[in-house]
Amino acid sequence: MASKAQRRPLGLNILIYGFVGLWFILAAFPFFWTLWGSFKVELDFFSIADWTNAITGERTQAAYDSAFTGAAYRGAWIQEEFWRNVINTFLVCFFVVLTSLTIGTLGGYALSRSGYRYTFWLLITALIFRAMPPITLVAGYLLPFFEWNVWGILPTTIIVLVAINQPFTLWMLHSFFQNIPKELDESAKVDGCTQFQAFRHVIVPVMWPGVITTGLFSFLLAYNDFAVTAMLLSESNRTMVPAIAAFLGTTYTEGNVMFAVAAVVSATAPLFVLVMFFQRQIVSGLTAGAVKG
Amino acid sequence: MKHRTFFWFFLPTGLAMFLFIALPIVSVVTQSVFAPHEAVLKTVENCTPLVGCTTETTIDQEATREIREAQPLGRFVGLDIYLDRGHLAIAELREAWNSAETWGDFWDRLFNLPLYRALAFTLTFTFIVTPMLIVVGLMIALAVNSLHRHLKGLMIFFSLLPMIVTPLIGSLILFWMVDSRGIIGSALVALAGDPNFSLKASTGLTWIMLIVYGIWHSAPFAFVVFYAGLQTLPKDQIEAAQIDGATRWQQIKYVVVPHLMPLVTFVALIQLMDNFRVFEPVVGFNASAHATSLSWIIFNDLGGETRQLSAASATSVLTIIGVAILLSPVLVRTWRDFKGK
The missing domain is CATH 1.10.3720.10 (MetI-like)
Structure with a gap:
């Protein structure tokens, strides 16, 4: 049980959780974003038209009838012999x-x-x-x-x-x-x-x-x-x-x-x-x- | 332990370091004072009756090969390579110093010389990233330390990722996000309100991008070290400070930070050494048009069809000297500790 003197005021708590949340996004988000994007076609992951395409996979849908495709992995692992x-x-x-x-x-x-x-x-x-x-x-x-x-x-x-x-x-x-x-x-x-x-x-x-x-x-x-x-x-x-x-x-x-x-x-x-x-x-x-x- | 036993135990690792670290240094220093042989030229006189004689200069292939095989190191040129335009550029420097009218003009000319340009970026990177990552790492450590137990483990896991990931891969992941067609890039374009806005187009923005990457990559190291230090923080000191009525900020400033000070020195020294060798981000961010580093110059000289061993060796020696200067405080400190024992 924390003593009264050690209890944090609400404002400080918001600051701490806000900062930790921000760092969490900075540290983890790029990896998840790239993992997600690796199952799309290039026009979705590097979208000129609309950045939400990278989430919905519009062009991927058009090309492969599904919002996800393993084409990039097939290309890298098999075609390029990764x-x-x-x-x-x-x-x-x-x-x-x-x-x-x-x-x-x-x-x-x-x-x-x-x-x-x-x-x-x-x-x-x-x-x-x-x-x-x-x-x-x-x-x-x-x-x-x-x-x-x-x-x-x-x-x-x-x-x-x-x-x-x-x-x-x-x-x-x-x-x-x-x-x-x-x-x-x-x-x-x-x-x-x-x-x-x-x-x-x-x-x-x-x-x-x-x-x-x-x-x-x-x-x-x-x-x-x-x-x-x-x-x-x-x-x-x-x-x-x-x-x-x-x-x-x-x-x-x-x-x-x-x-x-x-x-x-x-x-x-x-x-x-x-x-x-x-x-x-x-x-x-x-x-x-x-x-x- | 007897000298003899020590010798046999240490022999394999000692031999590995001697053959593949110490000898290559010698070899690098040697190569930096030799330049490749120039082609041997021969003059042939062709005399045709009635027309007269013409002299023709051609490369004597055989003699060139012979001299190259006889002396594979090349010809001895002393410090010439160090002083040429690609390295210390003494002549250009003097010229710029004499003819430049303002400091700005002098700096402009200086930064057109490859080595000084690389040195400027390397030093800026090292001395901005290192303090920043310590501050950021300390903030993360303090924040995570005040979290609930279960959240701490999760945060440590995700915080380790940017540090553990291969530097080239980490910089590529960020590079693709800040690409003008990537998610951060398009957000920046929207913010700037200029469809042609690109982080890659300007030198200043490229430097900032690389520095942000550097902090992202190394802050976790500082975080983990400081977090471990916080676990050993004596509770009674904090309590005493609280009884004395210290605010939270004062507790951090007068109790926590002094307690962590030895760790700050440790992180600073390790990171100075590591940031000075900055290289992968320059390749990953495709930034060599705006920012080059000493390591990148060496890599660039060595790569490609023409392996410019002499040029790369000279830059290597200069880099090693730079590292030695950075390292000297550590060595002095270790020496003092040792004397104290």
Whole structure:
């Protein structure tokens, strides 16, 4: 029961609910609008005559006898073979998350358990690397990759994304491991385990909450990347985001824009599901670095 | 942990960062002081009896290929690329400084140079978006925190969407809405009363559009961090302030905000770094005619048929220097924390 002093006056309540409502519309409406519009024809979603056409779907009705059509999705997924890009994206994301967590947990664990001065310098170096825009590195990749004939293929991009991911992964896992008491693995070492055995049998079973959170952010980084994937993948190996950018490049002819709209909705859907299931982990990951300062 | 054990644990991640971050930086710096070889020219003298001799200059394909293969980096040009028109444009700058009559004239000329134009937008974007998103994020956090428990979860879910969505996709979604045939675009046309009104047509409006996108994209991050901070707000301090008769505004100003101050610094530093690399919105909003950023210049130089590696490398090095300047307060702070330990 709130005390009288804490009860809010009506005016303040209206202000708060009004503001929250406004932010809700700003944050959510664009997504629902685009989802709705992706089932229309271009003349409805980008209506010159009357904006209500986008809601009623007048032209869609005329063309397909129904207010909704999957034509944009058919065009994007089948005609433009967007499914290839989807498969590529999931291959890239899967291997990036797997590799960067494997080597990241080892490194992060070592950083959290070693008290020497060089761990500080390694973390600072990682911070500097984290601050650099990935696109600034791309010019350095191209020549060697052309030379060794490894440009354009998925494994190269995966390794590059793993490396770009490492600084962030290290910082995050380092702080998670510091929260796991040192006594745990030290007592295992007293019992005769090597450092690796202590890690394997004592730390691994308790590290999963931190690893899952970090994995989510690695996934997001790989999934959302545009600069690196657009520059390092050949046309046939493109992931979703550069493929969508390419849809836009191929002239704004009738239908093509709707292909891009359908592709955009398709690429947003997995993120939506991700937030739905892992909201708690994402929030805890965002605040992990901050609360400790 | 022993040095040896540490080494083996750290080796895979260290190697990945060394090979794909540290070495590329070296390679970028190297490339920025080399320019592609010019074609080797040869002069051939054709002598025809009675007509006389003509000399003809052609490209010696074989020799050109040879020299390109022998030195794939190109020829050493020192800092020439940094100083050319596409980058720091020293000559043009001096010329503009000497001949411009007013400050306005000087600025106009400055903004015709690609790097300065991009720098102007990048800095404006960074230093407007960052404070704005902190204010907006704080307002959302305070408002959501006073909601009913069930509503909070829902609001957090939807608030995360603009941040989690792929930047290119997020900007496309908004771009299609503000298109003159989209829903917001047509509303603006109706408001302006001018059928030809378009956000894309003017530089100022394009910048505002990108800045609004930037705030929309990053405010959720500030919101989530501040919201978490609000959960740790000590209740007794608020109660003490209430007993002292502080108004709600005073409670926020003197209790809540000081409590959140370390988080504000954290969000500001992270966002300064991230906003400085602004790139996807420029592509998504198709705004490169009015607004370019440093990252966009690099991308543009690297893309297309002619990959201008040297030009892109020089811009990359300048961008890295910019990031280093932005980052220096963080480094100093971390160093002090470390010394304090």
